[in-house]
Amino acid sequence: MIARLSQFRLKGLVFLAIVVFALPLFISNPFHYGLATQIALIAGAVVGLNLLVGFAGQISLGHAGFFGLGAYFSAIMTSNYGWSAIPALFVGAVGVAIIAWVVGRPILRLKGHYLSMATLAVGFIIAIILNNERELTGGPDGMPVPSFDVFGWELSVFGQYSLFGMEISGDLAWYLFAGMVLLVAVWLAQNLIDSPIGRALRSVHGSEVAASVVGVNTAKYKSLVFVISAVYASVMGALYGHFHGFITPSVASFDFSILLITMVVLGGMGSTIGVIIGAVVLELLPQLLADFQEMEMVLFGLILMLTMIFMPKGLLPTAANLLAKRRSKSAGGDA
Amino acid sequence: MSALVEVNNLSKAFGGVHAVEDVSFSVEAGQVYSVIGPNGAGKTTLFNLITGLYTPTSGEVKLNGESIAKLQPNQLAERGMCRTFQQMQICMNMTAIENVMLGRHLTLKSNLLTTLFRLPALTRDEKAAREKSAELMEFVGCGEYLDTEASAMSYGALKRLEIARALAAEPKVVLLDEPAAGLNAVETAALEELIRKIAEQGITVMLVEHDMKLVMGISDRLLVLNYGRVLAEGTPEQIRTNPDVIAAYLGG
Numbered sequence: 176m177i178a179r180l181s182q183f184r185l186k187g188l189v190f191l192a193i194v195v196f197a198l199p200l201f202i203s204n205p206f207h208y209g210l211a212t213q214i215a216l217i218a219g220a221v222v223g224l225n226l227l228v229g230f231a232g233q234i235s236l237g238h239a240g241f242f243g244l245g246a247y248f249s250a251i252m253t254s255n256y257g258w259s260a261i262p263a264l265f266v267g268a269v270g271v272a273i274i275a276w277v278v279g280r281p282i283l284r285l286k287g288h289y290l291s292m293a294t295l296a297v298g299f300i301i302a303i304i305l306n307n308e309r310e311l312t313g314g315p316d317g318m319p320v321p322s323f324d325v326f327g328w329e330l331s332v333f334g335q336y337s338l339f340g341m342e343i344s345g346d347l348a349w350y351l352f353a354g355m356v357l358l359v360a361v362w363l364a365q366n367l368i369d370s371p372i373g374r375a376l377r378s379v380h381g382s383e384v385a386a387s388v389v390g391v392n393t394a395k396y397k398s399l400v401f402v403i404s405a406v407y408a409s410v411m412g413a414l415y416g417h418f419h420g421f422i423t424p425s426v427a428s429f430d431f432s433i434l435l436i437t438m439v440v441l442g443g444m445g446s447t448i449g450v451i452i453g454a455v456v457l458e459l460l461p462q463l464l465a466d467f468q469e470m471e472m473v474l475f476g477l478i479l480m481l482t483m484i485f486m487p488k489g490l491l492p493t494a495a496n497l498l499a500k501r502r503s504k505s506a507g508g509d510a
Numbered sequence: 511m512s513a514l515v516e517v518n519n520l521s522k523a524f525g526g527v528h529a530v531e532d533v534s535f536s537v538e539a540g541q542v543y544s545v546i547g548p549n550g551a552g553k554t555t556l557f558n559l560i561t562g563l564y565t566p567t568s569g570e571v572k573l574n575g576e577s578i579a580k581l582q583p584n585q586l587a588e589r590g591m592c593r594t595f596q597q598m599q600i601c602m603n604m605t606a607i608e609n610v611m612l613g614r615h616l617t618l619k620s621n622l623l624t625t626l627f628r629l630p631a632l633t634r635d636e637k638a639a640r641e642k643s644a645e646l647m648e649f650v651g652c653g654e655y656l657d658t659e660a661s662a663m664s665y666g667a668l669k670r671l672e673i674a675r676a677l678a679a680e681p682k683v684v685l686l687d688e689p690a691a692g693l694n695a696v697e698t699a700a701l702e703e704l705i706r707k708i709a710e711q712g713i714t715v716m717l718v719e720h721d722m723k724l725v726m727g728i729s730d731r732l733l734v735l736n737y738g739r740v741l742a743e744g745t746p747e748q749i750r751t752n753p754d755v756i757a758a759y760l761g762g
Contacts, residue, residue, distance in 0.1 A: 366628040370636070371611075371618040373625075374604070378612050381601025385609075388561065388599070389679045390587030390616035399622075445603070 184369055187448040188361055195354035199347060208346035209332070210462065215353035216415045218454035219360040221438045222447055223407020226364055228436065229445035230373065231400045232380030233283060236291050237298020238408050238435050243305055243427020244271050245409030246416035247312055250320040253417075255311075260323045264413045268406045275405035276398055283397040298432045305424040317423030320416040323352075332418070349418055356414065357451075360407065364447055367403070376400050430472060437479045443489025452491055512575070514539040514683055514714050515560070515591075520569035522552075522559055529555040531738040532569070537716060537731075539682070542709050544717040544725045547735035548758070553718040554596055556735065557687050560716075561593045562586050573683075588616060590682035594672040596691060596718070602661040606652065606671055609660055610643035611636075613678025646674040650704060666697050673704070683714040690721045702728055726750065734758075 198211060224238050248267035252258040282293040305312050312318060322331040330352060334345035343351075367373050375396045378386035383393050416422045425431065434457060442453020457478070461471055486493040513536035522530040530552040537543040545553045558564040560571050562583045571579045573589055581589075592613075601609055618639055624632045647653045650670040655663055663671065669689060676684050686705070690698045702724050709715050709728075719725045725732065726746045734741040734755050742752045749755055 363626050366626055370625040370628075370632060371615060371620040371639075372622070374608055374612050375615060375620070377604055377608075378601045381603045382599040384563070384583075384595070385599035385601055385675070386612065387583040388587060388593050389613045389675060390584050391612070392582075392584045 185362075185365065188358065188365060191361060191448060191451065192358055195358060196351075198354075199350070205332075205344065205346040208344075208350045210458070212346075212350045212353040212418055213415070214455055214458045215350070215357045216411050216418065217435075217438075217458060218451045219353075219357045219414075220408045220411040221435055221442075221450045221454045222357075222360050222364050223404040223411070224435055225439050225442075225444065225447060225450045226367065226376070226407075227400050227404040228439050229443075229450065230368060230380060231376040231397060233397055233401065234291050234294060234436070235297075235401070235404070235432075236295040236429075236436060237301070237432050238294075238404070239427050239429070239431035240298035240301030241271050241275060241405040241408035242412035242415070242431070242435075243301055243424065244274070245412030246320075246422050246426050247305055247318075247412075248409075249413035250318055250416045250422055251311060253321045254319060259326075260321075260413075260417060261325060264410060267413055268409045271409035272402050272406050275402045279398045279401035279405075280394075283394065283401060295429070295432075298427065298429060302424055302427040302429065305427050312424070315424060317421055319421050320419070322420070323414065323417035330417075332420075353414065353418070356411075360411075361447055361451070368447070372396070372399070433472075433479075434475060437475050437482075439489075440479055441482050441490060443491040443493070446489060446491045449489050449491030453489065456490070512539075513537060513572075514574060515543075515716070516572040516575075517556075517560065518570050518572070520556070520559055520571060521567045522555055522564060523567045528738050530559060530566075530735075533733075533735070533738075533740055534569075535733050535740070535743055537683070537714060539714055540709070540712055541730040542705065542715045542717065542728050544719055544729040544732045545735060546719065546722075546725055546732060547741070551735040552738040553735055554687055555738075557593065557685055557716075557718055561591060561685060587679055587681075590680075591685070592676040592679045592681035592683075593685035594669075594676055594687060594689060596688040598668055598672055600660050600668050600672060602659075604660055606655040606658050606660055606663060606667075607640065607643050607647065609671055610646055610674045610678050611639050613646075613675040614639040614643060616679060643674070643678055646677050647671070649707070650674040650677070651700060666693055669693065670701075670704070673708075677708065677713070681713060683716060684708065685716040685718075687718045688720065689717070690719055690724055698724060 202208065220242055224235065227233050227235055245267050248270060249260065249263040252263035253260055278297055282290060285293055306315055322329045330348060332345040332349050336343050336348045375386065375391045378391060379393050379396055386393050412426060415426065438453035438457050439450050441456060442451065443449030482489065515537040518534050520530060520533045521528065533556060545556060547553050555564065559566050562581050566579050570577050573591055578586060601612065618635055644656060647656065650673050652667045652670045655667055673689065690701055693701060698721060705715055705728055717725065729746055731745055732749045733743050734749060736758050741758055742749055742755050
């Protein structure tokens with residue numbers, strides 16, 4: 176029973192791993208690898224945001240701010256101070272965790288629209304700082320980011336690597352790396368959800384009163400999940416910067432925050448695999464509709480509205496429900 | 511015997527409305543203590559004051575001699591006080607047994623590292639918590655719903671589930687706010703039996719209830735509220751024969 180349950184528990188992760196590792200069999204174009212890498216990194220941030228929005232039922236309309244902070248901290252430390260990428264990534268994540276905790280503590284006392292406004296403001300403030308601190312961040316023009324390196328070994332999209340005796344391009348290497356990061360991100364998120372901490376988080380969403388009367392310190396758990404989701408964003412932001420080799424304050428912009436939340440809502444709040452599908456769809460859509468680029472924000476807004484109205488549970492949970500219904504109907508027909 | 515719960519001159523005013531005024535009583539460990547009174551008498555407000563959901567305007571509440579009026583509900587749970595609600599508070603986004611396991615929260619060490627990497631200690635604790643929760647669901651009589659989504663359960667089953675959740679926290683005193691509301695006669699009889707079994711385990715039960723037959727049958731002592739004030743206090747026999755109570759409530 177327990178064994179079956181644990182198999183069931185990581186079903187989504189296994190499925191995701193198959194997709195991640197099978198994808199290179201179907202694409203070979205560097206542009207497609209680049210796109211897939213970017214999707215994987217953004218999906219990682221969305222998985223973190225989903226912990227906050229989907230499971231704990233709190234909102235953040237400024238999450239790109241933490242993504243941007245992570246990206247810029249890594250960029251500045253590696254290019255201006257000669258740090259290695261890994262320590263920059265970790266110290267950046269710790270820094271973002273502290274900022275998120277200090278900010279989250281007071282604003283998570285707010286609910287609904289007020290919390291939306293407060294998190295929106297946090298995102299704006301970070302974006303404004305990144306835009307204005309020209310000396311440090313290069314201002315609106317952005318700044319270059321060195322390649323990602325691990326103990327002197329560099330991961331660059333222009334490199335050539337050998338893996339198990341196979342020659343692979345830098346694009347593919349980056350894609351595989353980003354894919355594995357995403358898998359780890361999902362694994363950690365699922366472990367968190369299926370635990371006493373995860374139950375406490377979901378109970379904050381389900382009934383804060385119920386949670387508090389059995390001893391859950393709801394304020395503490397709200398701050399905790401806010402910090403965790405900010406750390407997710409920070410780490411993914413740092414990797415995103417290294418991958419692109421150049422960042423601008425748009426990584427911390429309001430538009431990007433809205434995109435992240437749209438991915439969560441579209442894919443399915445509280446469904447880890449669902450939100451990844453949300454990320455894939457919303458990253459691919461602009462590629463398909465490249466001719467209507469100026470309409471992008473309108474389109475995202477429309478998607479957000481239509482999802483909320485017609486499938487408030489999001490793509491994956493809605494599809495799963497339909498499937499279950501059809502299955503039970505056909506089973507009923509057999510009987 | 512010393513009092514487990516002691517309420518001294520407790521008052522709560524919402525603007526000009528005195529919902530609870532100058533209420534004092536004490537509950538001894540192991541008792542079944544009921545609070546009764548007509549609608550709007552302040553029974554639920556009294557419970558909300560005791561369990562930290564409201565801050566009293568004046569007066570104090572003591573649990574085991576410690577003043578608890580300024581503590582948050584989660585701090586009260588740490589001190590062994592749990593409750594259920596008239597308007598049920600169930601996490602509808604979780605399964606039945608997860609709701610009960612939530613009640614185990616305080617007994618489970620939640621370390622972020624063991625959680626993120628799902629170390630064996632966590633799996634072991636979770637398994638034990640699940641077994642204990644399943645036992646409790648059996649005890650309250652909704653054992654057949656283990657992995658049912660809470661949102662798919664009947665009203666009566668959810669009421670029992672809420673009691674199981676409160677018991678999962680291993681409380682010294684559990685406050686039940688109208689547990690029989692909306693239940694039929696058979697379910698109410700089962701509830702009476704359940705409350706008796708809870709009391710037998712040495713858990714003090716405080717009850718807000720409308721069902722006179724239920725209350726008179728199982729209570730050791732009763733408190734009668736009327737317009738936020740104490741009308742009478744005593745054993746079921748004393749209450750039944752108290753002329754004030756008969757006039758105000760029992761409709762004699």
